[in-house]
Amino acid sequence: GENVEQHPSTLSVQEGDSAVIKCTYSDSASNYFPWYKQELGKGPQLIIDIRSNVGEKKDQRIAVTLNKTAKHFSLHITETQPEDSAVYFCAVEGGSGNTGKLIFGQGTTLQVKP
Amino acid sequence: EAQVTQNPRYLITVTGKKLTVTCSQNMNHEYMSWYRQDPGLGLRQIYYSMNVEATDKGDVPEGYKVSRKEKRNFPLILESPSPNQTSLYFCASSPWKAGELFFGEGSRLTVL
Numbered sequence: 001g002e003n004v005e006q007h008p009s010t011l012s013v014q015e016g017d018s019a020v021i022k023c024t025y026s027d028s029a030s031n032y033f034p035w036y037k038q039e040l041g042k043g044p045q046l047i048i049d050i051r052s053n054v055g056e057k058k059d060q061r062i063a064v065t066l067n068k069t070a071k072h073f074s075l076h077i078t079e080t081q082p083e084d085s086a087v088y089f090c091a092v093e094g095g096s097g098n099t100g101k102l103i104f105g106q107g108t109t110l111q112v113k114p
Numbered sequence: 115e116a117q118v119t120q121n122p123r124y125l126i127t128v129t130g131k132k133l134t135v136t137c138s139q140n141m142n143h144e145y146m147s148w149y150r151q152d153p154g155l156g157l158r159q160i161y162y163s164m165n166v167e168a169t170d171k172g173d174v175p176e177g178y179k180v181s182r183k184e185k186r187n188f189p190l191i192l193e194s195p196s197p198n199q200t201s202l203y204f205c206a207s208s209p210w211k212a213g214e215l216f217f218g219e220g221s222r223l224t225v226l
Contacts, residue, residue, distance in 0.1 A: 044204070044217050045217065105156050106154055107157075
């Protein structure tokens with residue numbers, strides 16, 4: 001089945017710096033790649049997603065890039081702010097025998113220091 | 115307000131004492147799912163439901179049961195809880211199986 005690896009597990013940056021979180025997946029047939037943000041004490045919330053027919057997608061300070069050949073995708077946060085501090089999860093949907101089911105990465109705890 | 119509501123939010127129980135975590139959504143979503151979150155393991159799917167009376171196992175279903183008698187409700191049942199079920203549980207719903215997941219705020223369960 002699909003396997004999703006997420007790195008790093010923790011990331012600490014200074015306010016204003018950029019943060020990058022990377023995920024790799026195993027099934028080349030996978031076609032949907034969302035990112036969820038989980039603030040302390042809350043459930044995860046979708047922040048951005050990308051489908052396999054697109055290489056990059058941006059939404060203000062966040063962007064996601066997808067490299068289907070290498071089977072990895074990354075979340076980029078620019079000009080980080082303290083409110084970006086949270087746990088971020090990547091997920092993969094699709095692939096052989098996996099239609100519609102999301103497989104989540106292990107999570108990255110991002111700390112933005114003022 | 116569109117939301118997924120879980121109860122209880124916190125629970126401490128003892129081994130073998132049956133418990134139910136309720137989940138209700140007010141968005142008329144077809145798809146509902148339960149996840150558990152453990153450090154270093156991310157979110158793992160326990161059970162899911164495509165519609166009323168249609169449930170199926172996820173990746174870690176052992177020790178859990180679910181039911182979907184009404185579209186809005188999807189309770190998680192632990193018939194005989196064990197310490198390895200100590201975890202943070204999330205219910206989620208979506209308009210369809212591959213759509214955006216809307217999560218509840220989580221239920222932290224401790225089994226002694």
